[in-house]
Amino acid sequence: MTTRRLCAAVALVVVMTTVTVSTARASEAARAARADDPTCNGAVALCSRTLGEVAFATTHNSMASSADGFRPPNQRRTIRAQLDHGIRAFQIDAYFGTPRHGRVYTDLSGPLGQAAELPAHLVTTATLLHRQLGAPPAGTPYDVYLCHVFCELGAVRMVDEMRVVRRFLATHPREVLVMVIEDYVPPDRLLTVLRDAGLERELLSTDPSAPLPTLGQMIDAGTRLDVSLENGAAPPTLLNAFSGLVQETPFTFRRPNNLDATSSCDTNRGTLDAPVFQFNHWVTPAEPVTARQVNSSILRERLARCTTARGRGPTLVAIDFAEQGDLLGVVAKLNR
Numbered sequence: 001m002t003t004r005r006l007c008a009a010v011a012l013v014v015v016m017t018t019v020t021v022s023t024a025r026a027s028e029a030a031r032a033a034r035a036d037d038p039t040c041n042g043a044v045a046l047c048s049r050t051l052g053e054v055a056f057a058t059t060h061n062s063m064a065s066s067a068d069g070f071r072p073p074n075q076r077r078t079i080r081a082q083l084d085h086g087i088r089a090f091q092i093d094a095y096f097g098t099p100r101h102g103r104v105y106t107d108l109s110g111p112l113g114q115a116a117e118l119p120a121h122l123v124t125t126a127t128l129l130h131r132q133l134g135a136p137p138a139g140t141p142y143d144v145y146l147c148h149v150f151c152e153l154g155a156v157r158m159v160d161e162m163r164v165v166r167r168f169l170a171t172h173p174r175e176v177l178v179m180v181i182e183d184y185v186p187p188d189r190l191l192t193v194l195r196d197a198g199l200e201r202e203l204l205s206t207d208p209s210a211p212l213p214t215l216g217q218m219i220d221a222g223t224r225l226d227v228s229l230e231n232g233a234a235p236p237t238l239l240n241a242f243s244g245l246v247q248e249t250p251f252t253f254r255r256p257n258n259l260d261a262t263s264s265c266d267t268n269r270g271t272l273d274a275p276v277f278q279f280n281h282w283v284t285p286a287e288p289v290t291a292r293q294v295n296s297s298i299l300r301e302r303l304a305r306c307t308t309a310r311g312r313g314p315t316l317v318a319i320d321f322a323e324q325g326d327l328l329g330v331v332a333k334l335n336r
Contacts, residue, residue, distance in 0.1 A: 037174050039174055040174055040176065040214075040215035040216055040219055041054065041056075041088060041174070041175055041176055041215060043335060045335070045336075046215050046335060047214060047215055047216035047219075048214055048216060049214055049215060050211060050212045050213065050214050050215075050275065051176070051178070051204075051212040051213065051214075051215065051218065051226060051275070051276065051315070052212050052275035052276045052277070052315050053313075053315075054176075054215060054315065054335060055313065055314055055315060055317055055331045055334035055335050056088045056089035056178055056315060056316050056317065056331070057086055057087050057088055057089065057317060057322065057327050057328055057331045058087065058088075058089035058090065058091065058178075058278075058316040058317055058318035058319070059074075059075055059082055059087050059089075059090055059091065059318065059319070059320075059322050060074055060091050060251075060280070060282050060286075060318045060319060060320050061074035061075065061091060061092070061093065061148050061286075061320070062074075062075060062079055062082060062087070062090040062091060062092050063079060063092050063093070063146035063147070063148070063154075063156055063161065064148045064154060065077055065078050065079075067081065068154060068156055069154055070148065070153065070154030071122060071125075071153045071154055072118070072119065072122060072153075072285060072286060073154075073286070074148070074282075074286045074320045074321070075320065075321060075322060076288070076321060076323055077322070077323065079161050079164055079165070080164045080168075082322065083164070083165075083168045085322065085323065085328075086328045087322055088175065088176070088177055088178065089177065089178035089179070089180075089316045089318070090177075090178070090179045090180075091179075091180050091182070091316075091318055092146050092161075092179060092180075092181055092182070093113055093146060093147060093148055093149075093181070093182040093183075093184070094144055094145070094146060094158055094181055094182070094183050094184060094185050094190060095107065095113075095144070095145055095146075095147045095151055095155075095184045095185065096110070096142040096143070096144065096145070096184070096185050097142060097143065097144075097145040097147060097151040097155055098136050098140055098141065098142050098143065100133045100134070100136055101133055103129065103133060103151075103152050103155075104145055104147070104151035104152065104155035105130065105133045105134075105135070105136060105151065105152065106130060106147065106150050106151040106152060107142050108130070110184055110185075111184055111231070112149065112184070113148065113149040113182060113184065114149065115149050115150075117148075117149070117284055117285075118148070118149055118150075118153075118285075119285050122153060123149075123150075125153070126149070126150035126152045126153050127150075129150075129152040129153075130150065130152055133152065143157060143158075143159075144157070144158040144159070144185050144189055144190065144193050145157055145158060146158050146161060158190075158193050159193050159196050159197050162193060162194060162196075162197030162199055163197045163198070165177065165197070165199065165225070166197050166198045166199050166202070169199075169202055169224055169225065173219070174219060175224065176215050176218050176219065176224045176225075176226070177224065177225050177226070178225075178226045178227075178276075178315075178316060179225070179226070179227045179228075180227075180228055180229075180230065180241050180246065180278065180316070181227065181228070181229050181230065182230045182231070183229045183230060183231045183232050184231070186232065187229060187232040187233060187234035187238050188234065190229070190232075190234070190238060191234055191237070191238065194227070199225060201222065201223075202222065202223060202224055202225040203223060203225055203226075203227060203237040203238075204218060204223040204224075204225060204226045204227075204237065205223065205236040205237050206226070206235075206236055206237075206239050206245065207236065208239065208243070208244040208245060211275075212275050212276075228240065228241035228245050228246060229241060230242065230269075241269075241270070241276075241278075242269040242270040242274075244270075244271070244273075244274055245270075245274055245275065245276055246269075246270050246274050246276045246277075246278050246316075247267060247269070247270035247271060247272055247273075247274040247276070247277055247278065248267075248268045248269050248270055248277070248278035248279070248280055249264060249265060249266065249267075249268055249278070249279055249280050249281075249306060250263070250264060250266060250268045250280065251268065251280035251282070252284060253282065253283050253284065254283065254284060255283065256283055256290060256293055256294050256298065258283070259281065259283070259294060259298055259302050260298070260301075260302070262305075262309075264302060264305075264306070265302075265305055265306035265309040265310060267310075268280075272310070275315075276315045276316065277310065277312060277313070277314045277315045277316070278314075278315065278316040278318065279303065279306065279314035279315075279316060279317050279318060280318050281294065281295075281299055281302065281317065281318060281319050282294070282318070282319055282320040283320075286320040286321065288321045288324055290320075291319065291320045291321035291324040291325065292321075292324040292325055294319075294325070295319050295321070295322075295324050295325020295326065295327055296325040296326045296330075299317075299319070299325065299326070299327070299330055300330055303317070303330065303334070313334055314334070317330065317331055317334070
C-alpha cells in the first residue's frame with residue numbers, strides 16, 4: 001500500500017470513529033435529557049397517556065392576535081407568546097394571499113371561511129379593501145397565509161409562524177403540540193410549508209384504525225407535532241380531522257348564557273368514537289371582557305357537564321383571549 005493510500009485509509013478510519021463517537025455521545029445526551037427531565041408536557045403522569053387522553057390548553061383562531069394587527073382579534077398574544085404562556089394546541093386558518101399595497105390580498109377564487117363569525121361592518125370593510133387593492137397581475141404567485149376569512153383584515157405568513165413552532169420544539173424537547181387547521185389551500189401546499197419550516201420530521205403519522213400513541217412514545221419517536229385538517233387530507237401526517245380523529249362540541253354561541261345550555265355539549269362535527277375531543281368554548285363576536293366572563297367558572301362548569309354528557313374528558317380546550325380567565329389552571333386540573 002502506498003503512503004498516500006495508507007494516509008487516506010487512516011483518515012477514513014478517524015472520520016468513521018469520530019462519527020460513531022459523536023452519534024454515541026448524542027444518544028447518551030438524549031438518554032441523559034430524558035433522565036434529567038422525565039416529564040411530558042410538564043408532568044410525568046402524562047407520558048403514559050395517549051394523545052387523546054391529555055388535555056391541551058388551546059387557542060381559537062390562534063393567529064388572529066391584536067399584537068399582529070388582526071381585526072377583529074381573537075387573541076392578544078402572538079403564537080410565539082402563546083407558546084411561552086403555556087398554550088400547546090392551536091386552531092388556525094390557512095388561505096392563499098399575496099402582498100399588495102401594504103396589505104395581503106385574499107385569493108377568493110376558492111372556498112371562503114365563515115364570514116358570519118365577523119361583525120357585519122368588518123365584512124363590508126374587508127370587501128371594500130379587497131376591491132380597492134385590486135387583483136394582482138396575472139401570474140403573480142400566491143403564498144400561504146394564516147388569516148381569518150379575509151387576509152385584508154390581518155395576515156401572517158404561515159411558514160414564519162411554523163418556524164416559530166419549530167424553534168419552540170427544538171428548545172423544548174419534552175413538549176408535544178397539536179394543530180387543527182381550517183384549510184382553504186390544497187394539502188400539498190400545507191405540506192410544503194411545513195417542510196420549508198423544518199417540521200416535516202416532527203409530524204405524527206396517524207393510522208385511524210390504530211390507537212393513538214402516548215405522549216412518551218411521540219417524544220421518543222421525535223414526532224411531537226400532530227396536525228389535522230378540517231377540509232382536506234394528506235395521510236398519514238395530515239389526516240382529515242373529522243373523519244375519525246376528532247369529535248367536537250358546537251362552536252357558535254352568541255351570548256355567555258348560551259354556554260349553559262344542555263345543547264352546548266351536543267356532538268357537532270366528528271363521531272363519538274373519535275379519540276380527540278375538541279371542546280369549543282367562546283362567544284362570537286370575540287371580546288376580552290366576554291372572554292374574562294366565560295373563561296373561568298363558566299368554563300369549569302361546562303366542562304363538568306359535557307364530560308358527563310359525552311362520557312369522557314376533553315382533549316383540546318379551546319378559548320378566545322387565553323390570557324383572560326384560568327385556562328391553564330383548568331387544564332392542569334384536568335390532567336391530574
